[in-house]
Amino acid sequence: MNNIAYICPITKVKLDYHAISNKINLDDSGFYYADKSPYVYPVINQTPIFFVFPTKITQSFFVRNSELIQKIKKGGICPDKSPEKGEASVQTTFTEQWTNLGDDELSFTYTHDDLIYLHKSVWLHDDPTITKKINVLNIGCGFGLEAMVLSDIFSNATIYAIDLNLSVVKAGKNLIEKSGSKVIPIAASLFHLPFGEDTFCHIHCQGVAHHTYSTQDAYKAISRHVNPKLGSIFFWVYAWEDSMGMPGFRGALIRMYWFLSHRLLRPILSRAPSSVRAFTIFTMAVPYHFLVSKRRGRLRDKWKFKNTMHGLRDMFTPQYAHQHRWNEVIGWLQESGFEMQVQKKHDFEKKFSQRMLGIGLFGKRVA
Structure with missing residues (x-):
């Protein structure tokens, strides 16, 4: 409500x-x-x-x-x-990405139960104040799967789920009904939110801010809406160390991928006509799907061609995908007055048997 x-x-x-x-x-x-x-x-x-x-x-x-x-x-x-710089392109490419996926049961490689564990235990450290939160802002909700996860975790809160892409409008009524009115879908820019400052008990921004013209400006825009007394924020962005800082032959391959995606494909596809993007992604997905679907472990039988298409669009079509260093992002939260905990790398890798990526910080304001 x-x-x-x-x-x-x-x-x-x-x-x-x-x-x-x-x-x-x-x-x-x-x-x-x-x-x-x-x-x-x-x-x-x-x-x-x-x-x-x-x-x-x-x-x-x-x-x-x-x-x-x-x-x-x-x-x-x-x-x-x-719109803010690049927002029109970002809105178009992400609307295509999420609309073509539809209201799917998987979020990339995670089931609902996986996402509960990832958010609550790995990212939010099973924080005891979770059940005391009465409102949560979910930045970048897509079709609302993450918002539904947050509504299970923040059991006494209303989840305000916003996104720049228009798939949230398509999901609207169904998302409200599925959540029992605990999730409120909203189409908005994170730079121009329809809320007063200091409004939210918790703000959750995972994998979104680095797709804007400036990750730091995006962080500043959303963090001012956190309650100044006992509010909290979770903020996750791409890490420089995961690609540019990786040593050896594997690091060379990862840097080659980032060069191809960021310097060649991303600038071209983000500005290309929709039909060109669709054809290019489909052409790439045909051989890639055979390879990637065999590597999904317990999700192998559920992984569909549209999941592969969704993943490739995320990899290659958004105009921006900035990378940041840990100390840089830690500095942003410290300047905002948050005490921080970092994501539980060991717990994640033990649970999912894969390398943990990105910079995930859980910041709390303490009275």
Whole structure:
């Protein structure tokens, strides 16, 4: 259940909600507006869309419901600001990546039970304050699988699941129903969140911020929404040491992969037409699927071709995929006043029999 007031991400005023009863489109749920702000934000498939820039989906909503919008909010307009650097490309490529996967039971190589262990034990250290949290912000939820995991872990909290990509809108109503209204899907940019500062008991940002124009700016944008007294944050990004710092022949192969993906394929595919991306990824997936599906262990029988396509899109199509050093990211959290615990590398590798990657930090503010 939603227990937080939304604010306009542009004017910062509190928003009111108007439900649509006589629907032209069955997915049109309503819209948010404010007397002291000109901007109107659609709710489609029970998912509020708080983009500060126009998109096809929001503009179509305004066309369908212009008469009602003007009746309720005279002079109401679709948000008309510009996206942050690279956001339009990131939105397009991630929407393709998640929409083509669909509401799948796997998240890359993990089952739901795996994800419970990974999040609760490896990343959050079985923290005893988890059950005391009443609200959690999940940054980068995709179709909502991670949000569902967080709703099981934070058993007394409402999970606000946001994503820039539009698959969250497609997932909306189904995600709310599956979670018993414990998960609230929202389409928004992490740079322009529809919440006041100091709002959340916990913010969970895993594998997302490094896909923005600046990982550090993304961290600053979300961390200011953590409650200053007893709030916490989990932050995970790509680690420089996992590729550029790896010694020997294996390190050379990994650096070759990063060169091919970051210097060649990623810049080309992120800017290419959708049809070109789809053809390229499909062509790569045909031989790659045979190899990768044999290496999924206990998930081998569940791994599908669309999972391979999803993984390849993640590897090669987002415009940004920054890498960072441990001390760099630790410094960001220290400057924000967090006491930190690092991810449990030994526990992860014992459980999953694979090398742990990335920089995962669990930061807590202590009274």
